[in-house]
Amino acid sequence: MTALTETLILWRRNTLxxxxxxxxxFFALFQPLLFLFLFSQVFSSLANLxxxxxxxxxxxxxxxxxxxxxxxxxxxxGMQTVTDMEDGMLDKFLIDPIHRLSIMGGRIxxxxxxxxxxxxxxxxxxMLIGTNYATGVLGIFVITALAALFGMAWxxxxxxxxxxxxxxxxxxxxxITITFPILFLSTAFMPELLLPDWLEVVAKFxxxxxxxxxxxxxxxxxxxxxxxxxxxxVILVLGAVLLTGAVRAFRKAVS
Amino acid sequence: MALIxxxxxxxxxxxxxxxxxxxxxDVIEGEIFGFLGPNGAGKTTTIRVLVTxxxxxxxxxxxxxxxxxxxxxxxxxxxxxxxxxxGIDDDLTxxxxxxxxxxxxxLSAKAAASEADHLLGVIDLTQSAxxxxxxxxxxxxxxxxxxxxxxHRPRLLFLDEPTTGLDPQNRKALWxxxxxxxxEGITIFLTTQYLEEADTLAxxxxxxxxxxxxxxxxxxxxxxxxxxxxxxVTLAPDAAESEKxxxxxxxxxxxxxxxxxxxxxxxxxxxxxDGGSRISEVVRTLDAKGVTPSRLAMSxxxxxxxxxxHTGERLRVEEVKQQRRVGFGGRKRRS
Numbered sequence: 063m064t065a066l067t068e069t070l071i072l073w074r075r076n077t078l079x080x081x082x083x084x085x086x087x088f089f090a091l092f093q094p095l096l097f098l099f100l101f102s103q104v105f106s107s108l109a110n111l112x113x114x115x116x117x118x119x120x121x122x123x124x125x126x127x128x129x130x131x132x133x134x135x136x137x138x139x140g141m142q143t144v145t146d147m148e149d150g151m152l153d154k155f156l157i158d159p160i161h162r163l164s165i166m167g168g169r170i171x172x173x174x175x176x177x178x179x180x181x182x183x184x185x186x187x188x189m190l191i192g193t194n195y196a197t198g199v200l201g202i203f204v205i206t207a208l209a210a211l212f213g214m215a216w217x218x219x220x221x222x223x224x225x226x227x228x229x230x231x232x233x234x235x236x237x238i239t240i241t242f243p244i245l246f247l248s249t250a251f252m253p254e255l256l257l258p259d260w261l262e263v264v265a266k267f268x269x270x271x272x273x274x275x276x277x278x279x280x281x282x283x284x285x286x287x288x289x290x291x292x293x294x295x296v297i298l299v300l301g302a303v304l305l306t307g308a309v310r311a312f313r314k315a316v317s
Numbered sequence: 318m319a320l321i322x323x324x325x326x327x328x329x330x331x332x333x334x335x336x337x338x339x340x341x342x343d344v345i346e347g348e349i350f351g352f353l354g355p356n357g358a359g360k361t362t363t364i365r366v367l368v369t370x371x372x373x374x375x376x377x378x379x380x381x382x383x384x385x386x387x388x389x390x391x392x393x394x395x396x397x398x399x400x401x402x403x404g405i406d407d408d409l410t411x412x413x414x415x416x417x418x419x420x421x422x423x424l425s426a427k428a429a430a431s432e433a434d435h436l437l438g439v440i441d442l443t444q445s446a447x448x449x450x451x452x453x454x455x456x457x458x459x460x461x462x463x464x465x466x467x468x469h470r471p472r473l474l475f476l477d478e479p480t481t482g483l484d485p486q487n488r489k490a491l492w493x494x495x496x497x498x499x500x501e502g503i504t505i506f507l508t509t510q511y512l513e514e515a516d517t518l519a520x521x522x523x524x525x526x527x528x529x530x531x532x533x534x535x536x537x538x539x540x541x542x543x544x545x546x547x548x549x550v551t552l553a554p555d556a557a558e559s560e561k562x563x564x565x566x567x568x569x570x571x572x573x574x575x576x577x578x579x580x581x582x583x584x585x586x587x588x589x590x591d592g593g594s595r596i597s598e599v600v601r602t603l604d605a606k607g608v609t610p611s612r613l614a615m616s617x618x619x620x621x622x623x624x625x626x627h628t629g630e631r632l633r634v635e636e637v638k639q640q641r642r643v644g645f646g647g648r649k650r651r652s
Contacts (some may be wrong), residue, residue: 072421075413075417150402151403151404151405153404279324
């Protein structure tokens with residue numbers, strides 16, 4: 063059997079698992095919408111500030127919520143890895159005649175699928191409440207792809223923690239602790255011009271800034287290829303580092 | 318033909334814990350081979366090396382012609398394995414669990430589905446097949462796990478303590494089923510800490526204790542090896558060690574005694590051929606020393622005596638509760 067077939071079998075299983083637990087499914091879909099609502103309401107008057115160059119705070123916010131959701135969702139990846147360890151499923155997969163990397167592959171691919179569904183839902187709802195997409199359907203496709211790829215890269219970090227600790231609580235706490243600084247030390251909720259100087263500098267070193275900026279130009283401006291390429295490059299480097307780390311943690315955990 | 322060949326196998330865990338200490342044995346095609354020993358003896362470690370889950374520290378293990386370290390995937394294709402701690406996906410149905418394992422063993426979707434159908438019938442789970450496995454009872458999970466090990470029709474089945482945690486009725490039912498599988502030609506390697514299980518189920522067995530193989534043979538051979546009957550003398554509960562030693566010494570002086578063992582709890586066991594006709598000699602010897610036993614019993618040799626003979630201890634069974642969730646890697650207790 064090819065590694066691709068194995069990966070797809072495990073992808074299907076992982077995705078089925080997500081759909082199978084209604085509470086998890088509900089909150090995975092509901093939570094981003096809640097954030098979309100809360101942030102767009104609380105910060106709506108930011109749009110009135112001088113230097114805010116978007117049509118509305120919502121136009122500005124939607125990409126942030128998509129990227130935030132990708133990040134958040136990525137951090138649940140490791141939790142599922144811990145569940146597989148505890149249920150004896152990982153052990154079972156390791157004695158199945160398959161490539162060991164297919165196990166990680168099936169996990170990350172399912173993460174990408176989940177994030178795609180979440181991103182499409184957020185975008186759909188945002189359109190209902192009046193967000194305009196400058197690049198249309200094709201742009202929405204690219205935004206979703208960026209979110210999924212970004213999330214799959216971050217899933218690497220979640221799995222590193224999961225495989226090194228084998229502990230669900232540790233995996234969750236590391237996820238939460240990292241998510242919020244990453245979000246707030248970026249241009250997620252405040253345009254670059256309105257950030258304090260030091261934060262402006264920090265945001266430049268924050269990978270999520272580039273992903274959000276690329277999405278933002280797709281929503282508000284059109285096809286700014288430079289932004290898209292930079293975002294892809296950032297995701298590529300991030301993914302290479304974190305997923306390599308995850309594979310190493312995996313090999314160590316199962317040896 | 319030897320389906321499993323183990324030569325000088327050694328497994329040392331970190332911190333110099335020697336779990337398996339230079340063991341060698343063969344498992345012949347078509348037999349049920351029992352691996353009998355207490356918790357912590359090295360049974361699980363051995364089985365996990367054979368199913369390619371653990372790298373041995375030294376020695377060789379060949380399964381169906383393939384060395385476990387060199388061709389693990391070839392080995393995995395040919396074997397079924399039901400671990401002591403069950404691996405079931407609670408969020409999937411029983412049927413989906415079975416199909417998943419079939420697919421991962423290379424069956425087509427159609428073949429996996431029909432094989433799952435068949436096995437669900439065999440393990441009497443058809444009624445609950447489309448319910449989430451998380452709702453299953455312990456016995457149902459055990460059966461499902463066993464069925465998963467069979468979904469690709471392996472010729473060799475590894476079972477790690479298959480009946481631990483089952484009630485006697487389910488245990489007997491599983492024995493019948495394993496016999497039937499064996500009759501169909503599946504070779505079975507199983508570990509157990511139950512003497513009765515080893516005795517009734519295994520064609521041949523090896524006794525493992527503290528990482529070493531201490532005996533190997535058919536149950537009948539092993540019992541014959543004890544060479545006689547066991548007469549168990551139980552002294553007063555408060556008997557001193559010196560009294561036990563004195564009694565043992567006295568019993569040793571009886572002619573043709575094979576062995577005398579002193580055990581915990583004021584017990585002295587004397588082995589002698591044709592014990593039934595010689596119990597009076599034992600009584601006279603005790604009498605002469607002025608010892609009045611609180612209990613005197615004779616038994617034909619069982620695997621209990623075999624184990625005692627080779628290890629100097631009785632086999633103590635520790636009931637490990639079937640855990641739903643266990644740790645992984647180094648934290649999992651291995652026996």
